[in-house]
Amino acid sequence: MGRAPCCEKMGLKRGPWTPEEDKLLVAHIEKNGHGNWRALPKLAGLLRCGKSCRLRWINYLRPDTKRGNFTQEEEDSIIKLHEILGNRWSAIAARLPGRTDNEIKNVWHTHLKKRLRNNPDKGVDAKRQPHKSVAKSKRSTDSTAPVSLNNGPSDSPTSPLTTSEVTSMSDKSTAVADISHVEIETEEMEPIQMPVIDESFWSEDLDSFSSIIDADLLSDSWFYNLQAPIDLSSTDCLVESPAQSVQNSEENMDFWYDLLIRTGGVPELSD
DNA sequence: AACTGATGCAACCGCGTGGCC
């Protein structure tokens, strides 16, 4: 299948964005939205390819983008989510309001990976190493800094995570075929075997997983083996019974995802 | 003060996927 080039290289600007370009992009999207990224630059009067515009918007100009340093909670969340999801940065970013996949990816590669390497047993609780970038603020006057929008700290907190502390895993959890097992240690408990999810799990094994849940799961230890309490009154929590969810599991990916996050894994799937 | 290696981050690149015709 022939693949059209991302954009004509001829005459299109590359590299860091200027404040003027940012303004043009923001003004256009606020007025017209971004129906078609490919057509957008022309309409907005920008000499950029649509891809570049999309990236700039998503990573920096979008009003709900949270700027600034990652909090300890956010970093811990990233580590936990990465243990479960692997390098699925967009999926991780979806759980961290205001943070982009690119940002998370950068933080992972520049800080968190090292942190885990230095403290392989305690990635999540490892002593936080001060980021050099904290003191830097080097690009505050840089041309690449986004135009001033409501980029202040978002009041939407990091999605609550109550998973058990998970021991450090290999870097490439996504490379694991099907469901393999990772040893999870919980406080004052024997290590339990927890599966690692790969890409196919979400599409292929959801039904199997659902059926397990549907059966005896409610009393299974893994399900309620939570270190921190779940706020059952919370609407984004386990309000809906798992059994109910099974009925329309296709539409309830978020439910299952949250469930996994809160429990720290999924049970071993039987044939 | 000058140089150099290390670091952090914005942006780019190429591929996979899904929708539309």
Added chain:
DNA sequence: CGGCCACGCGGTTGCATCAGT
């Protein structure tokens, strides 16, 4: 049904800045 197109994603690169000598 197959081809085209646009979008989204993850990996990688380029470069400004920092830190050490």
